[in-house]
Amino acid sequence: MISFRYKDKGTAIHKLNPFCKLGWVTSIFVLALIFDNPVYVALLFLATLPLVITARVWREWASVMKFAFYLCLSIIIINAFVSSHGSHLLWQAPFRIPVLGAPVLTVEAVLFGVGMSLRLLTIISAFAILTFTIHPDDLMLAMIKLKLPYKSVLVTSLTTRFIPTLIDDVERISDVQRSRGLELDRGKLFQRIKSRMAIIIPLLSNSLDRTVQIAEAMESRAFGHGEKRTFYREVKLSKVDVGILIVSFLPLALGILMLWLGQGGYQYYPTLEKISLGGLEYFMLALLAFSLGMMTPLASAKKRIDLD
Amino acid sequence: MIKIQNFTFYYGGAEKPALKNINLEIADGEFVLVTGPSAGGKSSLCRCINGLIPHFYGGKVTGSVEVQGLNTLQHSPKELATRVGMIFQDPENQLVTQDVEREIAFGLENLAFPRDLIARRIEESLDTLGISALRHRPLHELSGGEKQKIAIASVLALHPEILILDEPTSELDPKSAEEVLSIAQRLNDELGITVILIEHRLDRVIQHTDRLIVLDGGEIVVDGSTRQVLQENYQEISGAGVGMPPIIKLAHQLEIMGITDNKTPLTVKEGRVMLQEVFQKIAGELPQQEKKGINRPAIEVGKLWHVYPDGPAALKNVSLAIGEGEFVAIMGRNASGKTTLVKHFNGLLKPTKGSVVIHGTDTGRATIAELARQVGFVFQNPNDHLFADTVEEEIGFALKNLGLENGEVRSRIDEVLGRFRLDKYRRQYPRALSGGEKQRVALASVLAVQPRILILDEPTRGMEYRLKSELMAFLRDYAGQGNTVILVTHDVETVAEYADRVLLLGEGKVVVDGNKRDVLSRALLFSPQINRLVQAFARYGVPNDILTVDEVLHLLK
Numbered sequence: 001m002i003s004f005r006y007k008d009k010g011t012a013i014h015k016l017n018p019f020c021k022l023g024w025v026t027s028i029f030v031l032a033l034i035f036d037n038p039v040y041v042a043l044l045f046l047a048t049l050p051l052v053i054t055a056r057v058w059r060e061w062a063s064v065m066k067f068a069f070y071l072c073l074s075i076i077i078i079n080a081f082v083s084s085h086g087s088h089l090l091w092q093a094p095f096r097i098p099v100l101g102a103p104v105l106t107v108e109a110v111l112f113g114v115g116m117s118l119r120l121l122t123i124i125s126a127f128a129i130l131t132f133t134i135h136p137d138d139l140m141l142a143m144i145k146l147k148l149p150y151k152s153v154l155v156t157s158l159t160t161r162f163i164p165t166l167i168d169d170v171e172r173i174s175d176v177q178r179s180r181g182l183e184l185d186r187g188k189l190f191q192r193i194k195s196r197m198a199i200i201i202p203l204l205s206n207s208l209d210r211t212v213q214i215a216e217a218m219e220s221r222a223f224g225h226g227e228k229r230t231f232y233r234e235v236k237l238s239k240v241d242v243g244i245l246i247v248s249f250l251p252l253a254l255g256i257l258m259l260w261l262g263q264g265g266y267q268y269y270p271t272l273e274k275i276s277l278g279g280l281e282y283f284m285l286a287l288l289a290f291s292l293g294m295m296t297p298l299a300s301a302k303k304r305i306d307l308d
Numbered sequence: 309m310i311k312i313q314n315f316t317f318y319y320g321g322a323e324k325p326a327l328k329n330i331n332l333e334i335a336d337g338e339f340v341l342v343t344g345p346s347a348g349g350k351s352s353l354c355r356c357i358n359g360l361i362p363h364f365y366g367g368k369v370t371g372s373v374e375v376q377g378l379n380t381l382q383h384s385p386k387e388l389a390t391r392v393g394m395i396f397q398d399p400e401n402q403l404v405t406q407d408v409e410r411e412i413a414f415g416l417e418n419l420a421f422p423r424d425l426i427a428r429r430i431e432e433s434l435d436t437l438g439i440s441a442l443r444h445r446p447l448h449e450l451s452g453g454e455k456q457k458i459a460i461a462s463v464l465a466l467h468p469e470i471l472i473l474d475e476p477t478s479e480l481d482p483k484s485a486e487e488v489l490s491i492a493q494r495l496n497d498e499l500g501i502t503v504i505l506i507e508h509r510l511d512r513v514i515q516h517t518d519r520l521i522v523l524d525g526g527e528i529v530v531d532g533s534t535r536q537v538l539q540e541n542y543q544e545i546s547g548a549g550v551g552m553p554p555i556i557k558l559a560h561q562l563e564i565m566g567i568t569d570n571k572t573p574l575t576v577k578e579g580r581v582m583l584q585e586v587f588q589k590i591a592g593e594l595p596q597q598e599k600k601g602i603n604r605p606a607i608e609v610g611k612l613w614h615v616y617p618d619g620p621a622a623l624k625n626v627s628l629a630i631g632e633g634e635f636v637a638i639m640g641r642n643a644s645g646k647t648t649l650v651k652h653f654n655g656l657l658k659p660t661k662g663s664v665v666i667h668g669t670d671t672g673r674a675t676i677a678e679l680a681r682q683v684g685f686v687f688q689n690p691n692d693h694l695f696a697d698t699v700e701e702e703i704g705f706a707l708k709n710l711g712l713e714n715g716e717v718r719s720r721i722d723e724v725l726g727r728f729r730l731d732k733y734r735r736q737y738p739r740a741l742s743g744g745e746k747q748r749v750a751l752a753s754v755l756a757v758q759p760r761i762l763i764l765d766e767p768t769r770g771m772e773y774r775l776k777s778e779l780m781a782f783l784r785d786y787a788g789q790g791n792t793v794i795l796v797t798h799d800v801e802t803v804a805e806y807a808d809r810v811l812l813l814g815e816g817k818v819v820v821d822g823n824k825r826d827v828l829s830r831a832l833l834f835s836p837q838i839n840r841l842v843q844a845f846a847r848y849g850v851p852n853d854i855l856t857v858d859e860v861l862h863l864l865k
Contacts, residue, residue: 005448006406137410154404161406164448169692175656176692179685180753181677181709198705201695205739209691210401217402219364221415221462222389228420232413232427 005164006135012299013055015306017241018134018142023248024295028126031255036266038115039275043285045122047292048129054296057132061125068124075120076113083109085269112268136160141235150229158214166207173202240305244298250291258284310334310357310470310502315371317352317361326352328526330371336469339496339503339516341534344523345549346743346772350506353523354472357504358392359385376469389415393463395473397770399455399480403462408434408443412462419466433461436499437491451642453484460491470502471495477507478770481642482798489513508772511553511801511837514538515574524548538572551773554801554837555579558857562586567864579841586864587845603631606761606792607653612662614648614816622648624816625662630794632760635787637803637824638796639834640813646796649813650763653794654683667760681710684759688766690750694738699730702738703753710757724752744775751779761792768799780806804828804836804855829853 032044052061086108093103140157177198258264263281267273312332318325327349342350355361359380362369373380376391396402405411416426434440439457477485493516496503520537522530522545530541542560555573562568573579607630614623623645638646651657652664655676664671696702707717725731728748738749768776784806787793810827812820820827829839839855846852
């Protein structure tokens, strides 16, 4: 089983200041939303790969992407059948559905789904890097520094801490119920839902008990003692970190400039727009690729500086 | 100092008080052992000392609790945190962060201590407990015992004057349990911290304690210096359902028989001194336990290997046979493969290589549900079992899964309800019952199927003495009817008293397999207390495979 937990592998990416990673992922995230042109989005997706490889989290990443891939597949299929825009007909259903009319399948609708999926994959890939390379407690500290309320951040962090415990609970309880002759995949839908209750009820009530116990333990260790609270660890920004942080926002600035120049747009409907890039566009794309690609060498350089 | 005066507490909505008219003074530096049956008020007592009662658990309070001069009615647990440290049962549920240093820092951070002081306290606590090696390990990779030590360190960092441990070992294996208890003892001895320990297994700690308090029905029934109350209040203590350590039981019996005057030995060493004279005079022959040959095999395991995906081999070439009517204990360290082995017996796990045959059926060719007709499996925590709306439905669940007809289901439900004294709870919500009752419902729901093989995975862990002896007597009886009983356990004393055969696993292999007498006697640490006691007297002709109090008494008659 691949664990979806943070593990300190000590790579340059792991060592990189969380704010820099947050900044970079924010850039990717925003750009993936503002660019419609699939070429631009593809570039963003490719830009996440060097970090995944450098951080040596590709196995974890792959299992997340596998899940994301199935999600995308369903998006493509549903979109293709529901959307009736587009002018190139692939197939038309021989029957009619009241109100909606006869379902049609168009080239444009299929490719629109593909484009959207690419966007989603890019965003998921970027966030996967965050999850696998930032210690959850550091992420919590970073969030607090960004002025999010401590209690909400703590609750979120506690929740992530207990996900693996919850998975263990599910396994244990389903062992118990299967030993009592429960067959999860037999019978009609209603029967199946009902048999799931044999697992869900113990799971939920055990979790409730757990919550009370944690609350007790926290209270006994002076949780909520006063307004003030120290944070033993700090996420500090050194001068080098600030430099990298600025670089991490560079792609975002570039992207906004490109959008202002009228680049990165794309129309799927009613007919697919032809992708033709001019000299300036190639130049800007290369610049964007360069600014995105800076992150990995900068992280490695930073690690070396820290070692010296 | 802790001063409790005329304290009575009702949990919100409860009709009976959880604590009734408690008067208690605990001096600084005392090591107090609090014991008694479950729901006797032990946990409530501890929770009123650090203010969780009444600040966390609301209810009706009369009387007062003062801790180092602070009245807990006015001072909440947060304020008392630097005076009273509290360790809970389940290490998993008291850790808040995901790494060791931050966990220890948590309380100090809440109190807004400066960073350099926090750093010093972390260092100190790690060193005091001798766990600095753990400091960079992620918390989720630590074992239960290690987690419990981190929990102690994180409380210790607050420099409490009083440390309360609420059954800190009930989720741990014996070795970790011993380590945690010896930490408590050392903190008391060397740092002068007042320790209040809740435990129901007396044999591990009794020699360290200054004072013994027994709570039953929310009232203090016995309170006094350990040695003294064990001598003078033996009846009251065991009457409250507290399990006496075998050595003390033996001493008490010998006193009744007029063989020794009760010196109340607390350690094996003291026990030896007590028996020295006795055995010098008398020597006899213990009647030989008749050895049963293997009956028809119920379980046959042949060259079994099991490898978890992405893990090392958990079982390596295990071959064995267990006969009908046998009562087998499977023992071994954590991760030695005990649970993996028994999960093969009902098909929860399938062999990676080799075979497991249950009453002639190869588990590879049967579903878990099919095997469930023959093999019943009772897991440790009844809370994982129970989900139905009524006790009746809970028990009927497995029967319906197996497709029995309604009339048969009803008659079997009636039969087990009667046998487990659950009649009056028939229509109640099983999860709302007390711990012991829940355990009985879970067991009844498995036994209603009338399995010919019954497997129990650590059923006695954290279980109070009275329930434990009831359960064991029942299992003994069940095996006597020709059924096979398999017990996965760490509890040597229980095995010595009830099992026939012991299988010791280590590193996924069977290390020893044989009659309990051969396996448990003369083993260095695996021996029960009484065996360790009598081994010294082999030179007087005392058989050195004696395991229980009754056998010693039999010998001396």
